[in-house]
Amino acid sequence: MPRQRADRPEPLFTAWTTGDIHGIGPEIILKSFSETLGTEARPVAVGSAESLRSCNSTLGLDVEIAVFDSFDALEHSPPPEGVLPVVSVAEPSGPMLPGVVSAQAGRIAMKAVETAGELCIGGRVRAMVTAPIHKEAVALAGYRNTGHTDYLSKRCGGIEPTMFFYDAPSRLAVALATIHVPLREVPQLVRSMDLRRRIEGLLESLRVDFGIAEPRLAVLGLNPHASDGGVMGDEEQNIIAPCIRELAAAGAVEGPFPADGFFGAGRYRDFDAVLAMYHDQGLLPFKVLAFETGVNVTLGLPLVRTSPDHGTGFDIAGRGCASHASFSQAARLAETIADNRIRHALAG
Template sequence: MKKESLIKVGISIGDLNGIGTEIILKTFEDARMLEFCTPVIFASNKTISFQRKYFKIQASYNGIDDISQAVEGKLNVLNVWKDAPNVEFGKETKEAGKYAFLSLKAATGALKSGAVDVLVTAPINKHNIQSKDFKFPGHTDYLAKELGGESLMFMVSDELKVGLLTDHVPVTEVSKHITPELIKTKVAKINDSLIRDFRIRRPKIAVLGVNPHAGDHGVIGKEDDEVLKPAIKEIHESGVLVYGPYSADSFFATGAHKKFDAVLASYHDQGLIPFKTLAFGHGVNYTAGLNRVRTSPDHGTGYDIAGKGKADDSSFKEALFTAIHIFKNRLEYNEITSDPLKKLSSKL
């Protein structure tokens, strides 16, 4: 019987001056991780060799020049560049941003072509990566352009899943971005992801209000009454189990989130502060809504601890396992929902 191939995981290196390479190497220092996937780091032998020696991490690797050379049971490093970039731990430099994008671009290309099955991205610096080729607020928007579908920033853990109506938008502009169409689109993306990616049959979704106390019936802003409530009512009547808007200040403190499969927050910090408080270290940033699977750890570049050997790889491991889990769930979902009559007719 032919052995089933392991899922091939593409890994972008992130900011070289941050903790990205350290957490990647720490993850695969445990050789048992190679039983779950075939990892391919998009960087260079020189880059990985330097960081491995610097941190004294016992993770051997297999240098390759083409994705087809990736070997199961090995940590593969695809040479995207040949030179040795200057590493200045804890500093924001244009050079680090340049190589972060080179890695991301190559890894995304491999994901698009099917050369890798899933993508796990190490953290980037959203400022120094900016260039004529990268003019995006972060990974999510770049991947939305490169891959098919409409992206949704979905922070996930076993106990809590939080999506965002608006993500990297200034607080002063949040309310004008929230429209009935946006609410319907985001709820649909969350509902679909919970069914297809997490195999939850009848998801229950909570929506948090825009204003304090969800507007207090118009006393503190009208968006909740005039925009959110009618949209939520319409969506619910269509058969999706969505509820709200709920007052955000007490929603998590009272444990109300435990009654739902996911929470849709109105803006970035409204959702990410409670998520990172409750799930930091084992949470994952998942880009839902795309035709490919991409995950990332729930933290940033970690400049304050970069180069000190203190970085915790727990969230990166969770991102890796989550990507594999979602990929398998999608395969199973597609198999279950495919039309057996079409399959039969194609064989006749």
């Protein structure tokens, strides 16, 4: 069995999925693994061993790899520290094709996610860190759930998670009230959702996963200028502001803030997290400030899942110039959240 710390009773391994093998996933995994040497983190790559071998050889990364055909085999005979264990769950039938959208690559990517998800749900790994997948490739492979979040949500019983983006260097954390929906549908979704429940769940995640005893949350308005007192919409007056007033008694929630002035003035530094009403409202400033090091976290699930805040990088795949900063940050954050959940559970 893998080594374990006395204060870490559950499995030490964290699953890193290889993502779309025609993208930069294998490269950033290999580069990130080199940074874990000498630390207590113990990753296991899940997905395509051949993609990692090929990338390792082509780019001269000199990472020692040990391949296993199952997680059981890895647990029975783990390699020494300094060697990257790889659980091979699916392999390509031909050569690597950097930058090419492929049904085969989509199938391998989702098989890796499925396997890592099962290991997490079964308590056999601490967390999962997912390299980027390509939605078109996944769809070509026949999957209806073309994203990590949708798949994991359904696998965990239909729990509605919160998409959360975190960047330690800039001290910016952004959650989304609505995710990948047309802009025209956002107002109705905001009106119909249980916003209070969403905010309370986010505050609980900040307490448990991030270890913030008394988190402060900023909530953005939906309309320009947060509607200027109802001149440009009534969602702030009728939905968002009343919800904030109900929760503000505890001193935890403030808003609704106009998004442009809020980010422009750097107000996000005064809060532990920001809740944006729709995708681009929150992610445009986040990616401007934290494109290289930002991390995507799926909050609200019984498993820990993080990923880098970028795509498959098809335009630079196979060239050796991909930055692994975001994946490395995602791996560190996954370990931190797993540890924080343990501490919270032990504290009762």
